[in-house]
Amino acid sequence: MPDFPSRQQRLHILLRDALIQQQRRCAYCKVPLSRSTATADHKHPRCRDGRTSRGNIVAACLSCNRAKGDMHEGAFYRMINRARPIPGTPANILLIWAARRIWRRTHQACAAIERRVRAPDVPTTHTSSLRPDSLYGQETSPT
Numbered sequence: 285m286p287d288f289p290s291r292q293q294r295l296h297i298l299l300r301d302a303l304i305q306q307q308r309r310c311a312y313c314k315v316p317l318s319r320s321t322a323t324a325d326h327k328h329p330r331c332r333d334g335r336t337s338r339g340n341i342v343a344a345c346l347s348c349n350r351a352k353g354d355m356h357e358g359a360f361y362r363m364i365n366r367a368r369p370i371p372g373t374p375a376n377i378l379l380i381w382a383a384r385r386i387w388r389r390t391h392q393a394c395a396a397i398e399r400r401v402r403a404p405d406v407p408t409t410h411t412s413s414l415r416p417d418s419l420y421g422q423e424t425s426p427t
Contacts (some may be wrong), residue, residue, distance in 0.1 A: 295336055299324040302343040311342035312352070312364060313380050314387040325347045327357035351376040 289297070302424060308317050311325065313316045325344040328334035331354050346351070351374070352360045363373065373381070 291336060295324050295341070298336065298338055298341040299343055301338065304343050306343050308343075310348055311344040311346040312344055312360065313383045314391075315383065316344055317343055317345060322347060325349045325352060329354045329356065332356070347376065348380055351380055 300319070302311075303317060303319065303322055304323070305323075308319075308322075309315065310317055322343040323346050325342050325348070326334045326336070327340050327342055330336070332363075334340050342357075355363075363377055364384050366381070369378055369381050
């Protein structure tokens with residue numbers, strides 16, 4: 285008779301798969317995660333008949349996992365994706381809301397910079413070929 289993995293072993297495997305699928309970022313606030321900082325979160329909570337299965341497990345940072353608690357994934361997303369938080373929103377959810385907005389704006393700014401750097405009409409310079417004196421327009425001949 286084959287040995288089946290325990291619930292804890294299954295959860296560990298599902299968390300590893302979720303981390304890879306999410307490119308090592310929290311499913312909610314998008315902060316970078318490592319195997320040691322990631323926690324397995326049930327999108328549909330176990331206390332509400334959620335299963336420990338591939339489609340129901342996401343990788344989340346500890347603060348998002350704790351703040352979400354027994355909320356369904358959709359309700360939590362609505363709270364952290366609002367343009368403005370609702371008055372009376374708990375402080376831990378406000379922090380996640382702010383972190384997500386900061387991540388989103390940073391990601392948009394980095395994407396804009398990357399588009400400009402990769403634009404075909406912008407000449408690219410390899411920094412390895414630059415000498416310190418050439419950075420300031422003081423060309424000197426090598427001796």
